[in-house]
Amino acid sequence: MSKKRTAALGAGILSALVAGGVAFAPAAAATPEDSAYALAADGLVNITKVPHVVGEGKDHLVHTELPPGAKSILRAGVFNSAVEEGYAKASTTDAELGLPGLPAISVGLVTAECDDLTGATSVADLKIGGQHIALDQIAPNTEIIPEQLKGLARITLNKQTDNGDGSLTVSALSVDLLNGTQTVDLSTATCTDKPEAPENPENPEKPEEPTAPEKPEEPTTPPSEDDGDDDGDKGGDLPGSKPDQDGKAPTPVPQPGHLDVTG
Template sequence: MSNKRTAALGAGVLSALVAGGIAFAPAAVAEGEDNAYALSANGLINITKVPHVVGEGKDHLVHTDLPPGSDRILHAGVFNSAVEKGFAKASTTDVKLGLPGVPTIEVGLVTAECDDLTGATSVANLKIAGTTVDIDQLQPNTELVPEPLQGLARITLNKQTENGDGTLTVSALSVDLLDGTQTVDLSTATCGEKPEAPKPEEPNKPEEPNKPEEPTTPPSNDDGDDGTRPDDEGKAPVPVPQPGHLDVTG
């Protein structure tokens, strides 16, 4: 494509974007929070992150056109977002992206997943200007500039960014139009490190029963018989002479 044609197309794209600009207020996200969204656009056309889930939860949109009506720049069958501690996932199905002056970009399924600071993406049935783009294994930050997009835009697949707050952001498909004049991100997930599972508490040991105290003096063998009790047959005991002295008077 010649430089003159590229410049002319670029000027046409900018004019169309300015004329059909969409602006939504961006949603604020605290640093370090797990979050996910299926679509975001920044530049002359700003589309807030949708559906945007922060912290924990799920959300979805069905049969979405942005903006609504015949002047739409994007159509999607389903947007999905899901987040939990240390995990985030976003997916978009049946996407048709038609930025003004740029060949149509179509994708069957775009998924981004971030799990405990590990990112993964999948992009199925990517077409540009009706031509299928073959995709093998997606390495992080794989850049594509097919012939129809040369001089206008570039596509980054499996875009991964390590953030200053320690989280990881993964975008399945990112479109950069005219060197950052307009960007569109499809299926983006951000996650931090998963919290450690709590250690199971050790069961309390049962208390040992108190041992009985040992007597300080040995038990007596005396059965309490003073010699006056009858024996087992009922006979009186034989008298036992006792030594002694009796005084005799007379």
């Protein structure tokens, strides 16, 4: 089939799909995530990201050889990765990288940290072929090519990449062998921007405190002991105040200070 006929056939199929209401949705853009890993390699030797933490959490590996066995290209004492929202950190201690045809590259401690889209790294005790490499403050994307590696490989320290999706990736130490034939990244952290903290009012109004209910006023004059009777008996029955058993009037009883009453 000729190229013209193939192109015409392809155009015809595309027109038919559009006319039939088939829509081609654009690929959804991936949401950036905070992540960290201590080691990754790509090329002749592939090593997946380890220990790889995405979103939130921590992980580590101790006394590791990767790949395992006689063909390992990296030995390390400890790998660490830690991630939380807007922050990521990865570190590698006592690492030795031995790529085929290159002098050994060793480092005491290499750390990458990404915090709210700001990257920072530290590299301590870097040696290439047993020769110590003096490092001071490491600017972003600092490239070094020691004499032992000329024409073979280059090392990038504090490698920072704006991913274009609202995230930043920082690799503390990146080795590129023969223009990408083999790459190795030590201590890599990716972070997004942190969410803004809620604003606090300068003088928040305090809620009104409840007031205690008022107590009723107590009477100032004590209640009278008099029950309202006017007979002066103070609640008791005086002699002669009630009829006898036959219902007859009681016999008057003389009282002191009163005249005798006769019947």
